[in-house]
Amino acid sequence: xxxxxxxxxxxxxxxxxxxxxxxxxxxxxxxxxxxxxxxxxxxxxxxxxxxxxxxxxxxxxxxxxxxxxxxxxxxxxxxxxxxxxxxxxxxxxxxxxxxxxxxxxxxxxxxxxxxxxxxxxxxxxxxxxxxxxxxxxxxxxxxxxxxxxxxxxxxxxxxxxxxxxxxxxxxxxxxxxxxxxxxxxxxxxxxxxxxxxxxxxxxxxxxxxxxxxxxxxxxxxxxxxxxxxxxxxxxxxxxxxxxxxxxxxxxxxxxxxxxxxxxxxxxxxxxxxxxxxxxxxxxxxxxxxxxxxxxxxxxxxxxxxxxxxxxxxxxxxxxxxxxxxxxxx
Numbered sequence: 343x344x345x346x347x348x349x350x351x352x353x354x355x356x357x358x359x360x361x362x363x364x365x366x367x368x369x370x371x372x373x374x375x376x377x378x379x380x381x382x383x384x385x386x387x388x389x390x391x392x393x394x395x396x397x398x399x400x401x402x403x404x405x406x407x408x409x410x411x412x413x414x415x416x417x418x419x420x421x422x423x424x425x426x427x428x429x430x431x432x433x434x435x436x437x438x439x440x441x442x443x444x445x446x447x448x449x450x451x452x453x454x455x456x457x458x459x460x461x462x463x464x465x466x467x468x469x470x471x472x473x474x475x476x477x478x479x480x481x482x483x484x485x486x487x488x489x490x491x492x493x494x495x496x497x498x499x500x501x502x503x504x505x506x507x508x509x510x511x512x513x514x515x516x517x518x519x520x521x522x523x524x525x526x527x528x529x530x531x532x533x534x535x536x537x538x539x540x541x542x543x544x545x546x547x548x549x550x551x552x553x554x555x556x557x558x559x560x561x562x563x564x565x566x567x568x569x570x571x572x573x574x575x576x577x578x579x580x581x582x583x584x585x586x587x588x589x590x591x592x593x594x595x596x597x598x599x600x601x602x603x604x605x606x607x608x609x610x611x612x613x614x615x616x617x618x619x620x621x622x623x624x625x626x627x628x629x630x631x632x633x634x635x636x637x638x639x640x641x642x643x644x645x646x647x648x649x650x651x652x653x654x655x656x657x658x659x660x661x662x663x664x665x666x667x668x669x670x671x
Contacts, residue, residue, distance in 0.1 A: 347422045350379065353413040354420075354430055365554075369433060378408065378433035381426050382419055384570045389418040389429065391474055392569050395463065395546060402460035406434050406565040434565045439556035441591040444598060448605040450556050453564040454548075454584065455609025458577045461546040475541060476549075476575030479533060479622070483525040486631050490518055493634040506637065506645040506653065513657050517630040524626035531622065533576075536615040540576045547575040551584045578616040581606055582623040590629070594662035596669060621670045629656055 348368060351358050360371040367380035382389065389410055396407040410418045410431040419427040440446045494514050497507045548555070549571030557565040585602050592598045606612075612620065633653055637645060 346424075347379065347381075347426075347428060350420050350422050350428045351430070353415075354411060355414060356411070369435065370430075374411075376433045376435065377411070377430050379428060379430050382429040382570065383427075384419075386417060386419050388474070388570070392572055393418065395461070395572050396569060398463060399457065399460055404457065404460065406559065406563070408432050408434075408567045408569070433567075434557065434559055436557040436559040436563075436565060439553040439558065439564075441553050441588055444601060445561075446558065447588055447598070448601055449558070449562060449564055450553075450584065451581075451602045451605040452609055453556075453566060454551065454580060455606040457548070457566060458545075458580070458610050461548075461577070462544045463546065464544045474573050476547065476573045476579065478537065479576075479619075480525075480528055483521070483528060483626060486626075487518075487521050487525055489638070490514075490521060490631060490634055493638050494518070496638065504645055506650045509650060509653055509657075510634070510637075513653070516660065517627040517656075520625060520627050521631070524622050527625065528622045531618050532615045533619055533622070536619060537576055541574055544574065545577050547573055547577055547580045549573050549575075549580070551580045552587050576616065576619055577610075578612060578620045579623065581612075582620050585620075586624065586628070589663070589666065590659070594659055594666050596666050599666055617670075621667070624670065625667055627656075 348361060351361075351370065356377070357373040358370050359373070361368045361379075363369075364378065364380075367378050370377045370379055384392070393410055396409045400407045400409070408431040410429050412418055413420045413430075419429060422428050439450050494511070497503065497511055500507060503511070548566065548569055550568060551566075555566060555568045557567060559565055581603075585599065588602060589595070589599055603612075629652070633649055633656070637649065
């Protein structure tokens with residue numbers, strides 16, 4: 343965002359007393375409290391849905407939620423001078439979750455467990471439920487494995503291969519074997535009934551649970567922000583997302599993984615089917631698939647050195663990752 347985007351604030355019934363830059367945003371001091379102005383890639387309908395979720399969460403005892411404000415025309419999205427959709431929402435300042443600090447990590451897992459107990463909208467309350475349902479994991483893994491085979495075949499046909507392609511082809515069989523194992527395990531599991539039950543109850547996921555969306559207002563008060571990817575789904579998908587991010591940052595330290603799971607479990611106990619769902623998601627080499635997907639959809643004549651470094655890290659961590667997975671079987 344640039345300073346021209348601040349003109350957007352004129353479209354709201356608020357008095358702005360000061361602004362300063364945040365990460366890709368502006369933090370605004372107003373007569374209605376602190377607000378955050380940021381670009382938004384979601385639709386108006388999706389943000390109306392997100393607001394409904396956040397209002398339900400607030401009404402069930404969570405005071406710190408980033409509900410979007412309507413502009414003078416009653417819309418949640420407001421175009422700036424470059425026609426980029428912007429959103430103005432409630433904000434609470436703190437410090438971002440430190441992935442190396444297990445105190446922060448455990449408090450985040452605790453907060454996630456608390457949120458999951460109050461993140462639901464019964465199907466009868468929401469006429470647009472079908473539009474915001476997470477993809478069936480069985481179909482998702484089938485699609486991803488198909489994409490991995492496509493990338494592999496493409497690379498093999500290339501006569502002159504760059505360092506990323508050489509390394510990818512060398513380790514492909516190891517990661518693809520795990521990808522197939524995850525797909526086969528899922529097919530034999532109780533995922534179908536688990537997903538059906540989650541949708542029937544209207545259970546919701548944050549959809550983008552990482553350290554950048556978790557803020558500490560105090561040592562124990564945690565504010566989870568940016569619900570734009572919120573969806574109906576099996577809630578252990580959120581726990582997987584956060585757990586994987588932390589484990590990658592902490593070299594798949596088993597003790598760290600157990601502490602995250604134990605802290606979440608104190609607030610919301612995972613049943614056997616959810617634990618199996620979590621295991622399948624962890625078993626699937628998502629980071630490997632992401633690197634393949636990024637490569638295929640970018641300029642293949644030049645692959646960033648960062649991609650090769652990420653793949654090298656993935657290979658280096660594979661034994662540690664496998665050791666943690668064995669303890670969850």
